[in-house]
Amino acid sequence: QKEVEQNSGPLSVPEGAIASLNCTYSDRGSQSFFWYRQYSGKSPELIMFIYSNGDKEDGRFTAQLNKASQYVSLLIRDSQPSDSATYLCAVKKVEGAQKLVFGQGTRLTINP
Amino acid sequence: DADVTQTPRNRITKTGKRIMLECSQTKGHDRMYWYRQDPGLGLRLIYYSFDVKDINKGEISDGYSVSRQAQAKFSLSLESAIPNQTALYFCATSDLGYNEQFFGPGTRLTVL
Numbered sequence: 061q062k063e064v065e066q067n068s069g070p071l072s073v074p075e076g077a078i079a080s081l082n083c084t085y086s087d088r089g090s091q092s093f094f095w096y097r098q099y100s101g102k103s104p105e106l107i108m109f110i111y112s113n114g115d116k117e118d119g120r121f122t123a124q125l126n127k128a129s130q131y132v133s134l135l136i137r138d139s140q141p142s143d144s145a146t147y148l149c150a151v152k153k154v155e156g157a158q159k160l161v162f163g164q165g166t167r168l169t170i171n172p
Numbered sequence: 173d174a175d176v177t178q179t180p181r182n183r184i185t186k187t188g189k190r191i192m193l194e195c196s197q198t199k200g201h202d203r204m205y206w207y208r209q210d211p212g213l214g215l216r217l218i219y220y221s222f223d224v225k226d227i228n229k230g231e232i233s234d235g236y237s238v239s240r241q242a243q244a245k246f247s248l249s250l251e252s253a254i255p256n257q258t259a260l261y262f263c264a265t266s267d268l269g270y271n272e273q274f275f276g277p278g279t280r281l282t283v284l
Contacts, residue, residue, distance in 0.1 A: 064214075103277055104262075106272045159205075159220060162214040163214050
């Protein structure tokens with residue numbers, strides 16, 4: 061089992077709809093969770109992080125965390141073509157040295 | 173100027189050659205990381221360094237070595253390149269107690 065798993069997609073969503081991206085993780089000791097966006101040929105950039113159960117909203121983006129079920133999700137409301145990218149879920153483990161473990165990424169396409 | 177820079181941006185080399193990828197940062201961060209990205213596999217950690225005297229192996233360090241010349245510089249070497257090291261390589265930095273890693277623009281390496 062991979063430490064961090066995402067559906068690689070591609071996920072296709074019509075413009076203006078809600079895009080839902082999911083991520084599961086295997087280590088119950090994981091403390092912080094990150095969503096990065098990566099445009100084709102570019103480097104990843106942080107969209108949001110979350111460390112408490114529940115929802116965290118930032119503009120059109122909402123991160124949801126459920127530690128009991130070991131999943132984290134990212135919702136994008138009013139999807140725009142500019143949201144088309146690969147979204148990487150990353151998990152920070154506390155034990156030992158702090159480092160991020162990344163999922164394989166979900167490719168999202170927003171169709172005009 | 174970019175906060176995290178990588179040189180070269182693109183490199184084509186032959187099997188058996190020694191290659192060095194360089195990373196410099198002006199963010200003043202202590203922590204630096206090298207990742208490789210392959211299609212469908214997300215980002216995988218090669219090496220990381222929490223200060224000039226601290227070097228740690230990541231999940232895929234075989235075939236690679238690193239040097240932390242200064243707080244701002246972290247180099248990745250392939251002593252004898254092989255074709256399956258063809259990938260996109262990213263350097264990243266973070267601060268102590270970070271909630272974000274900042275990525276460089278990447279180096280696309282092709283080993284023939």
